[in-house]
Amino acid sequence: MTLNTFHFAGISAKNVTLGVPRFKEIINVSNNIKTPSLKIYLDSKYSKSEKKVLEVGTAIEHTTLGHVVSQSMIYYDPAPEKTVIPEDLPLVQLYNDVPTVEDAQSKPSPWLLRFELDKDKMVSKGLTMKKIDDKLSETFLEQISVMISDENSEKHIVRIRLNNIEDDTDETVASYLKNDFEPLILHSLQLKGHPMI
Secondary structure: OHHHHHHHOOOOOOOOOOHHHHHHHHHOOOOOOOOOOOOOOOOHHHHOOHHHHHHHHHHHOOEEHHHOEEEEEEEEOOOOOOOOOHHHHHHHHHHHHOOOHHHHHOOEOOEEEEEEEOHHHHHHHOOOHHHHHHHHHHHHHHHEEEEEOOOOOOOEEEEEEEEOOOOOOHHHHHHHHHHHHHHHHHHHOEEEOOOOO
């Protein structure tokens, strides 16, 4: 035990429970291990390909929007067909050029939740703007209106407005967006992978 602990003491990348606490977990056959680990071995035909290994890794790794968001902001943007954010104007105009049935039926909130995504993290996690849009639409249906930038855009932007809010006082909606809805989307909405990995 002591020798093993001594050798792992300087390794910061491998954060494992060692020493007496680990010994207690083993003796007590603990159901809630503090630092569980798992090794996954691929078939020999896939294990030699770095690309395949990375694909499998990103497919099973738990990924939420919070993993790829570089900036999150809430704006008061009262006119959905326009915007107070100059750099989003081309995106909004593009969506206005192609109106949908949902747009005609929904009454969007003047409050806007805007995410700027990190392109490098998106690539490393194997995510596309389409996958994010599909997951948001599938999860929230007509409750939200989503605008996403093109995959080739300089910045990856996701704009979300709540639809058909009954109690639409500014303080209530802004508070709900900041305290409830934003954390839900960033940390609880699973885009891919397994929650325990």
